[in-house]
């Protein structure tokens with residue numbers, strides 16, 4: 001369909017007078033991009049700007065999506081019983097009268113018209129409350145439109161959610177003070193990053209019987225303009241600055257940060273002697289929490305308990321090394337909790353106790369009370385772990401991490417991304433790495449041990465039939481190259497943003513100091529990126 005026809009059809013269907021007028025008044029060349037493609041379900045849902053057109057988030061896209069989803073649910077569920085839960089956060093574009101709340105209400109209206117009985121959680125809620133309510137209600141589906149909950153319904157789910165955290169994740173025995181422990185109880189600063197996390201993570205702390213944290217006041221309340229951060233993602237450089245400044249001024253040990261819808265968690269720790277900060281990477285938080293869940297709930301589980309942990313394929317393989325040494329099942333899945341959560345449910349139905357799952361993009365799921373990432377419970381578990389480490393072992397979290405490295409291996413990762421706005425360039429790079437199906441035997445002088453290509457038709461040199469076990473996809477391919485020196489390099493386009501991502505990890509050899517592994521890896525990453533991605537030729541920008 002031509003742009004003209006597409007935009008006319010859009011205007012005839014769009015119920016929102018402001019987005020209709022936007023399209024009618026705009027110069028065609030300024031809005032053509034909004035009609036160039038249809039928004040698709042990526043790694044973690046539908047994600048785009050709140051603007052008109054099928055490529056963006058707006059009332060018409062929400063109505064159409066809800067219709068499609070409703071038809072799918074009806075095709076899957078017995079006709080008499082389908083139910084759904086819908087939650088929303090504080091984001092909005094007031095100029096166009098578009099908001100998370102409005103999208104949530106439209107979704108409910110569409111579902112109701114299909115006879116799907118839909119619970120709309122009142123008030124801003126953290127994303128993890130939606131999967132929790134889905135499980136409680138045995139609903140067919142949950143939808144979160146991604147912040148203070150005060151209505152009686154929402155309140156009852158919150159009460160049950162925090163009781164589940166208490167029964168599943170809170171250790172009842174307090175830490176036993178180390179005889180010569182130099183460290184006292186750690187203290188915390190918390191930021192909600194202008195999102196909805198504050199009341200919930202505060203309650204998580206009290207559920208774990210922890211003393212209250214010090215909140216970053218200016219970032220505590222929901223504010224859809226995110227005034228004090230350049231990008232409201234705790235992984236981005238500078239996002240924790242405000243919290244770290246407060247911790248320094250008030251002499252606190254650890255910064256905890258939720259992302260705005262509180263399903264993810266970032267952590268930084270300040271050395272009590274030097275004042276130097278360690279900002280933990282997602283993989284480091286993952287292995288710390290995974291190991292803690294094993295020590296707290298796995299190691300002494302009743303005889304016969306089959307324990308398991310999961311991580312996305314692009315996450316560190318250190319948790320796998322922990323699993324191999326400690327004797328529990330570890331499996332990897334594709335990126336995103338849609339994959340991790342589904343595998344979690346399958347493992348539960350096979351009789352496994354899934355103690356922990358995570359993805360390097362700071363998404364953590366402690367226990368199996370929900371099968372989705374949860375920054376609220378993860379913040380409580382992390383703070384409880386830190387308290388036990390400081391008090392019982394006399395070690396900081398950073399020191400404990402060094403101990404884990406010396407026990408399970410010096411895993412060093414170097415992950416990053418380039419902005420890449422043209423899908424044709426992504427396809428060209430992936431084709432180049434594939435080398436016409438004649439995969440490289442060496443890259444930039446490093447000998448290749450094996451290749452896994454999760455594009456179509458799929459290839460895995462480590463399998464006798466060369467068929468990968470993870471699902472393949474033509475539209476979101478991922479290539480993994482394992483090198484004989486212990487390095488694993490993975491390449492894929494982001495499923496949420498215009499980025500080409502790389503994830504490179506080196507499993508250090510015994511006796512080789514961590515610093516040396518880091519230096520060798522940095523050199524290798526530069527060479528691999530230059531050879532396989534040709535950044536300047538392909539116009540890739542950092």
Ligand SMILES: O=P(O)(O)OC[C@H]1O[C@@H](O)[C@H](O)[C@@H](O)[C@@H]1O
Nearest residue numbers: 043044336337361494495496497
């Ligand atoms: O690598 P992608 O596809 O951009 O996704 C990265 C992550 O993006 C985060 O924003 C999502 O919450 C995660 O679930 C997701 O894995």
